Amino acid sequence: MLRARASVLGTEPVGPYTLLRVRRGDVDPGVPGQFFMLEAPGRVLPRPMSLCLAPPGELAFLIDPIGPGTRALCALTRGDDLGVLGPLGNGFDLDVARPLLVGGGIGIAPLPYLSEALGGPPAVVGFRSAHHAEAAALLPNAEVVLEPTYVTEALPDDAGDVLACGPEPMLEALRALVPDAQLAWEAPMACGYGACYGCVVEVDGALKRLCVEGPVLRTLQHSVAKSPSRLAAA
Amino acid sequence: MSVPILNASGCLDALAAPEVARALDAFVTKTITPLPREGNPPTRIAETEHGMLNSIGLQGPGIDVFLARSLPGLAGLGIPLWVSVGGFSAQDFAGVCERLDDREEVATIELNLSCPNVEEAPETAAELVVAARAATTKPLYAKLSPASPDIAESARAVAAAGADGLSLVNTLRGLALDPLTLRPRLARAVGGYSGPALKPVALACVHACAAAVDLPIVGMGGVATGLDALELLAVGASAVALGTVLFADPGAPVRIRSELEVELAARGLDGAAAARAIVHDRESYSHQTTQKDLQIGQNVPA
Numbered sequence: 001m002l003r004a005r006a007s008v009l010g011t012e013p014v015g016p017y018t019l020l021r022v023r024r025g026d027v028d029p030g031v032p033g034q035f036f037m038l039e040a041p042g043r044v045l046p047r048p049m050s051l052c053l054a055p056p057g058e059l060a061f062l063i064d065p066i067g068p069g070t071r072a073l074c075a076l077t078r079g080d081d082l083g084v085l086g087p088l089g090n091g092f093d094l095d096v097a098r099p100l101l102v103g104g105g106i107g108i109a110p111l112p113y114l115s116e117a118l119g120g121p122p123a124v125v126g127f128r129s130a131h132h133a134e135a136a137a138l139l140p141n142a143e144v145v146l147e148p149t150y151v152t153e154a155l156p157d158d159a160g161d162v163l164a165c166g167p168e169p170m171l172e173a174l175r176a177l178v179p180d181a182q183l184a185w186e187a188p189m190a191c192g193y194g195a196c197y198g199c200v201v202e203v204d205g206a207l208k209r210l211c212v213e214g215p216v217l218r219t220l221q222h223s224v225a226k227s228p229s230r231l232a233a234a
Numbered sequence: 235m236s237v238p239i240l241n242a243s244g245c246l247d248a249l250a251a252p253e254v255a256r257a258l259d260a261f262v263t264k265t266i267t268p269l270p271r272e273g274n275p276p277t278r279i280a281e282t283e284h285g286m287l288n289s290i291g292l293q294g295p296g297i298d299v300f301l302a303r304s305l306p307g308l309a310g311l312g313i314p315l316w317v318s319v320g321g322f323s324a325q326d327f328a329g330v331c332e333r334l335d336d337r338e339e340v341a342t343i344e345l346n347l348s349c350p351n352v353e354e355a356p357e358t359a360a361e362l363v364v365a366a367r368a369a370t371t372k373p374l375y376a377k378l379s380p381a382s383p384d385i386a387e388s389a390r391a392v393a394a395a396g397a398d399g400l401s402l403v404n405t406l407r408g409l410a411l412d413p414l415t416l417r418p419r420l421a422r423a424v425g426g427y428s429g430p431a432l433k434p435v436a437l438a439c440v441h442a443c444a445a446a447v448d449l450p451i452v453g454m455g456g457v458a459t460g461l462d463a464l465e466l467l468a469v470g471a472s473a474v475a476l477g478t479v480l481f482a483d484p485g486a487p488v489r490i491r492s493e494l495e496v497e498l499a500a501r502g503l504d505g506a507a508a509a510r511a512i513v514h515d516r517e518s519y520s521h522q523t524t525q526k527d528l529q530i531g532q533n534v535p536a
Contacts, residue, residue, distance in 0.1 A: 002484070002485050003484065003485055044478065045286060045478075045481060045482055046481075083482075083483065085484065188278075189279075191481035193250060193251050194250030195250070195251065195254075196245070197264075197273065197290045198276075198279030198288060200276055207275075
């Protein structure tokens with residue numbers, strides 16, 4: 001398990017988010033829904049990011065600058081280089097008959113790469129503002145809803161095979177509607193490869209490492225323990 | 235012998251990342267307790283400006299499942315195995331040590347006398363070492379807390395109680411707040427503070443203990459480069475363990491070993507023993523027990 005050095009090709013604003021593009025080199029882009037640990041300049045710990053797009057020779061990550069690590073990643077410029085470890089974890093099961101992609105906010109991040117792998121299926125994505133919704137331009141066939149409308153209100157009666165990523169309340173609501181949905185969760189991670197036991201979530205009644213068991217989970221029993229400030233470490 | 239590089243307990247899962255473990259001179263397990271433990275609720279980790287906090291709470295399978303399911307795989311790694319032992323009483327420590335005593339796969343036992351994230355045993359560190367000593371003939375390393383008011387005195391006490399070496403240091407208790415809510419970022423509020431900020435604390439503790447006792451010391455705390463490792467050697471450590479740096483860089487064992495060789499060579503130092511003589515101005519240390527501790531268990535088939 002070796003961390004690769006990847007050269008930054010550039011960054012692009014996408015609404016309030018930043019698309020960080022790095023040279024792929026020998027790094028395997030992995031299965032959609034898998035993630036990478038990106039070295040955050042000046043920080044002690046790397047940050048877990050799912051792959052957003054995999055154009056030839058590139059890896060692209062959509063990043064929400066919500067803390068010192070993500071802001072440092074968004075501030076990278078062409079020619080900088082950073083450590084990239086991955087792909088890590090378990091991605092989406094692509095053997096689905098009628099895929100429907102569902103995303104909320106920065107949870108749209110893994111969906112463009114997933115959409116490409118599935119041949120551009122329909123998608124429903126929700127955002128808190130029109131500015132945030134500019135990210136929907138990355139995702140083909142996307143129906144956009146804005147707060148106070150939620151994605152769960154925009155689902156068809158027969159949603160088919162739901163593959164989703166978004167904030168916990170959205171995933172919890174989706175799970176209630178579509179019990180066998182594939183849901184990509186997040187948790188604070190120090191390492192991303194099973195070493196730290198920091199990212200545990202409740203799976204089948206026991207605390208298990210999200211980086212090893214997930215981040216895409218399908219189990220009906222799964223529930224994430226609530227925390228006051230899950231995202232503060234980013 | 236080159237300077238032994240280990241992992242700090244709880245900072246690597248050798249079964250999840252065997253190639254990282256194989257780059258070490260010995261693998262130290264996550265702390266094993268008598269019974270299974272679910273650990274503390276999330277959120278368990280938080281990065282700070284110069285380190286990180288963790289509150290894992292000794293999540294683990296307990297000694298029965300460890301022996302049945304984990305030990306065979308760990309022995310198959312082909313590197314010496316150190317088992318970290320924890321508990322909530324002298325009886326707990328003695329019980330787990332007794333179960334490990336006849337397992338030839340286990341080279342050394344490290345006694346976690348200082349986890350900041352669980353309740354402490356009522357006994358003193360020395361009393362826990364006495365109990366463990368009576369239960370096993372394996373080399374015993376006592377892992378001490380840097381929060382001890384007089385760590386040199388603690389070192390003398392555990393040495394007198396029968397410890398064969400010291401692991402210095404565990405994390406320091408710390409707390410971080412969410413800047414928006416001003417609430418603790420960890421579910422249990424406090425956690426163990428590790429990473430670069432811990433290095434000066436570790437250096438002070440190793441320095442004090444190396445002067446106080448003639449035991450081999452595994453130095454750890456904020457090591458991120460070969461120079462960090464060399465500094466721990468210079469204050470008296472005979473081996474170095476990597477913790478938080480493994481989270482950021484699983485290639486750290488190989489990189490730091492290489493950097494350390496460059497740092498030693500640049501100063502004309504021939505290995506750890508030469509470096510160790512620097513601060514305490516000794517000709518040599520009588521104990522090179524770490525080398526022995528690393529050799530025990532190496533006859534296990536890879």
